Amino acid sequence: MTSQQQRAAIYARISSDLSQEAAGVRRQIEACRELAAQENYEIVNVYQDNDISAMNARKLRPGFEGLMAEVTRGRLDAVLVWQTSRLVRSRPDRARVIETFREASTSIVPVKGPRMDLTSAYGRLITDLMTTFDTAESEVKSERVIAAAAQRAADGRPASKLGFGWRKGADGAYEVDPGEAEVVKRIINDVRAEVPLRAICRALNAEKVPLPRSGVAWQPVTVRSLVLRASNVAQRVHHIGRPTEVFYEARWPPLVDTRAWEEACAVLKSPDRFTRVQRGAPRKWLLSYGVGVCGVCDGPLRGKAMKDGRTPARPTYQCDRRGCVSRGLLQVDESVRAAVIARLSQPDVVAGVEAALARRQDDDGAAASKLKNVEVKLEDAAVLYSNGTITALQLATISDSLVPERNRLAALMPTSAPSGLSAVLAAAGGIEAVWDVATVVERHALLEELGACVTILPTGGGRFKPATLTVEFAF
Incomplete structure (x- = not known):
């Protein structure tokens, strides 16, 4: 390193890389290296995050965290990026970068854009403004995507390929696949009869019944997922599992009767089927049921x-x-x-x-009292269902919430x-x-x-x- 050279690191990121070949980040790194040669920077490290969005500050970006640690230690004069949006997208990360880079006297040098000196108030202002536009760009795009997804759901169209049980007809619309639909009906009827999921899988595997997706054998988790799909009864679910969950009438034909589906779902969601580690029993898995x-x-x-x-x-x-x-x-x-x-x-x-x-x-003590109250509510719901006071779908809804x-x-x-x-x-x-x-x-x-x-x-x-x-x- 000559006396005129400054120490710099390169940071590259791309949000989505379906091929997992990291071609995008490689192009960014090459462009940053060219800029480093032109501006006489010594590249001491290269950090990258491939196929990772920067919009959610709580999402771990290993490369970004490594870069921030090096900046914090005062080892860098500059960080080279393709654009500021590659480094910062979220508001929390923007504030963190501005303050950390200010304390370390580290500049941001984009290939596309002006150099940002965060040691001055004016430089921090420009950085804040430019990265604010980066955040706004992502948020506006996110709003468009969310609105389009909501409209697609309200129209009763699937979010992606509909899946096992249907096929596309000559007109491009979904129609029932007779062979696959019979498999779904059979599984749902077996679940209604409380046939164990492993027994259902053994029978399907013995008969070499084709799988819904890639794999070598039917598994209980596959059967469970297949049964619980609301698409089985021509229902399109938006925001599944969230407080904002909503159901729409779908544009495809149902595979099974609604009552049969509700009864099968109630069996799978019944509190009696929930498996938990017994108090005092040896724990086999580190993270199961609790952490x-x-x-x-x-x-x-x-x-x-x-x-x-x-x-x-x-x-x-x-x-x-x-x-x-x-x-x-x-x-x-x-x-x-x-x-x-x-x-x-x-x-x-x-x-x-x-x-x-x-x-x-x-x-x-307070938690134990609350736990007892919740267990009593679950028991009451099971009694109401057995008495015919509530439907199977209502029981499943109560179970999902409690x-x-x-x-x-x-x-x-x-x-x-x-x-x-x-x-x-x-x-x-x-x-x-x-x-x-x-x-x-x-x-x-x-x-x-x-x-x-x-x-x-x-x-x-x-x-x-x-x-x-x-x-x-x-x-």
């Missing part, structure tokens, strides 16, 4: 050993409510381990957790697992050694003390992506 949640429907995760008939069992975490997500257990647990070690390495954690544990003892609250309250109840976070932090050999020799029960108890929430987000397939896993701590 891990589905990033789509907020349902609990369950552990499962997957077998495809060709390879040894591969343990995974799956969404237990709708099967929205599935991720390899080993990669997830390793990511959680790294996050816990990083959190416990911070000096403020001990005092914060111990104070929170003291407060939590005062809340246990079961998540019951699960949340149950997770708050004190367990017999050991606490002793202070002892873990003080143990000889370091935090890593303590975690590695701990049992699953002990590790889970530690996650609870930290107020951990592990969210698994959907992915487009392929290899494990750390960005699709978020680990948040209350302490």
